[in-house]
Structures are given as C-alpha cells and as structure tokens.
Amino acid sequence: MFDVQQTKAGAHNRRVRMAEVNTTAKGKKLAHPSARAPRIFADTATYSEIEPLYKAGIINGVTTNPSLMKKAGAKNWDQVKEISQSICKLLDPNPVSLELTELTFDKMLEQAEMLASWADNVVVKVPIGGYQAVDPSFDPYTGLKVVRALWERDIKTNCTLIFNSTQAFWAANAGATYISPFLGRLADYAYKNDEVEKAPGNSLYYIDDHKNEKGDQNVFNTEFVASGGKRKDIGSRLINEISAMFTNYDIHTEILAASFRNFTQVSECLLAGADILTVPAPILEKVADHPLTDEGMVRFVEDSKVFDNEPAMA
Ligand code: E4P
Numbered sequence: 001m002f003d004v005q006q007t008k009a010g011a012h013n014r015r016v017r018m019a020e021v022n023t024t025a026k027g028k029k030l031a032h033p034s035a036r037a038p039r040i041f042a043d044t045a046t047y048s049e050i051e052p053l054y055k056a057g058i059i060n061g062v063t064t065n066p067s068l069m070k071k072a073g074a075k076n077w078d079q080v081k082e083i084s085q086s087i088c089k090l091l092d093p094n095p096v097s098l099e100l101t102e103l104t105f106d107k108m109l110e111q112a113e114m115l116a117s118w119a120d121n122v123v124v125k126v127p128i129g130g131y132q133a134v135d136p137s138f139d140p141y142t143g144l145k146v147v148r149a150l151w152e153r154d155i156k157t158n159c160t161l162i163f164n165s166t167q168a169f170w171a172a173n174a175g176a177t178y179i180s181p182f183l184g185r186l187a188d189y190a191y192k193n194d195e196v197e198k199a200p201g202n203s204l205y206y207i208d209d210h211k212n213e214k215g216d217q218n219v220f221n222t223e224f225v226a227s228g229g230k231r232k233d234i235g236s237r238l239i240n241e242i243s244a245m246f247t248n249y250d251i252h253t254e255i256l257a258a259s260f261r262n263f264t265q266v267s268e269c270l271l272a273g274a275d276i277l278t279v280p281a282p283i284l285e286k287v288a289d290h291p292l293t294d295e296g297m298v299r300f301v302e303d304s305k306v307f308d309n310e311p312a313m314a
Helices: 004-017 047-055 066-071 077-091 105-118 142-152 165-174 183-193 234-248 263-272 291-304
Strands: 039-043 096-099 122-127 157-162 178-181 254-257 276-279
Touching (some): 004 234, 004 263, 047 077, 077 096, 077 105, 105 142, 122 142, 142 157, 178 234, 183 234, 183 263, 234 263, 263 276
Parallel strands (some): 096 122, 122 157, 178 254
C-alpha cells in the first residue's frame, strides 16, 4: 500500500545521490533552491504544445513514441525526422526521447544510430519486451540486448513499456539511462480489470492465474499489475517500489514516470520517488491553476485598487 510517511527516507536518500539538475546560473550568487528536484518532461511530439511549456521553464525534456509522432502529424520518416529535429533544437541540451520501431537486434541498432545522429540530445527509446507478442519467432531479450549494446556505444537509452519493478531492474542492469514505468496504463488496467481490493500480502506480487472469458490468462494475470491493495494508486506504488530498489542498490538509472492521466498521479509520483515525470501537455498547461487560486487572485486585484496608482519604487 502506498504510504507517504514510509516514502520519505527512501525518496530523500535517492535525491541526495542523484545529480543536480537545476544548477546555479553562472556568475550568480543565489544558489538554486531545488537543485535535485525531480525533472518534468512533456509527453508529446507536438511542437506547439512543447514550445510554451519550455519557454515558461516548466519542462526540461520531451518524450515521444510512435503514437505521439502520428498524432503530431508525421506520415513518413522524413516528417518524423523534421519534427524530431525541431524539438531537439528547441530543447538542446535537454533530452528528447525518440522510439525505435524496428524489431530485430541488428535493425534496431542501425535505427538507433540513425536517431542518435539527428541531434546530440537524442535519447533512444527501446521497448523492453513484447517482441514475441508481435511475432513468436522473435527473441524475447531483444530490447535488453539493444539497451546493453547502445550503452556500450555511449548512446543514451530510455527503456520503455515497464510495468513491474523487476522489469525496471533488468533494464537498469542492461545499462538504461532512463526507465519508463507506465503508471497510468497500470491504473487504467486495475480500474477496469482487476478484482476487488485485496489485502496487501507479504509478496510484492499476486500471482493469480485466473482467466478471462476468452481463456486469456495473461490479460488478467495480476502479476502484470504490480502489488495488490488499493487500486487507485497502483501506478504510484510501482514508482515507489522501483525508487526503493534503486536507492538500496545505488542504481542511477533515472525513473521516468510516464503515462499520466491526472494531477493526483503527478502528486503521488512526486511523493513516491520518481526522478522525472513525463506528463501530457493538457495536464501541464494547468500547473498554476486552482479554483481557490483564481478566487484569491481576483480578490487581491480588487483590493489593490484602493492603493495609489503609482507604486512607490524608492
Ligand atoms: C512515454 O514515454 C510513454 O510513451 C507515454 O507516457 C505513454 O502514455 P499513454 O499510456 O498515455 O499512451
């Protein structure tokens, strides 16, 4: 069960060990007060969504995937390249994840080299698994082999489609710079498919093997939805498990929490020990909003009207 009180020490230890991301500006005395704050990335390939968020200092990275590229209007690889390079140029030197679409080791390496040649701040996104789901003859370890090979070539990777903490471990062990646990899809899954709440047991995983009406065991196997307990925070608890594991073993692979659906998940992830949150633009566009902020602001502006028009600047 995700418990904020229990997360404090672990998350603090992890932050202390991680690199500074908000460095103090050159020649300035005022040190940045949140040098090791979690970073926020925009989870979109749409330039018009990214630019205002970047210019407002809200994001310092971008993640994309083939679905987001398609949504941004890319219809061929020339357009994928054009979109990617424009985002990379805007964000430079901050990281921009571009996902591989090839499915076999040699082709993935070749494609990774191509993506990495597009800009210095490209991070190659590698699906951890699912290769045999696409074609049973494929090698199930392809993703992990590619992550390791790219690490050996000094190419940064973001190992994606992570749904449990052991996948996160294997990806980190292979040399991934970032891992992307999809907490929103986990929460969606749990809401839609999981059984009623179970008391948390002494195992991180329930290994139920009940089947759905089509006899599909994997779809309903709660092994794939991390730990039991309250369903609403299932994704955040995954982030917390990974954070604890990575802190215990001083693993510096960054936990890039992904697939957000709402602000609650953002708050929970910040408490759970995520290093980076990649959030869709419609959620990020509302970061400064709250109905009581609106109400308070209207009142302050109204009350300030009784003062002189010319503020004393001296
Ligand atoms: C980011 O890296 C992922 O590709 C993305 O967050 C997936 O989000 P979705 O579950 O909304 O598709």
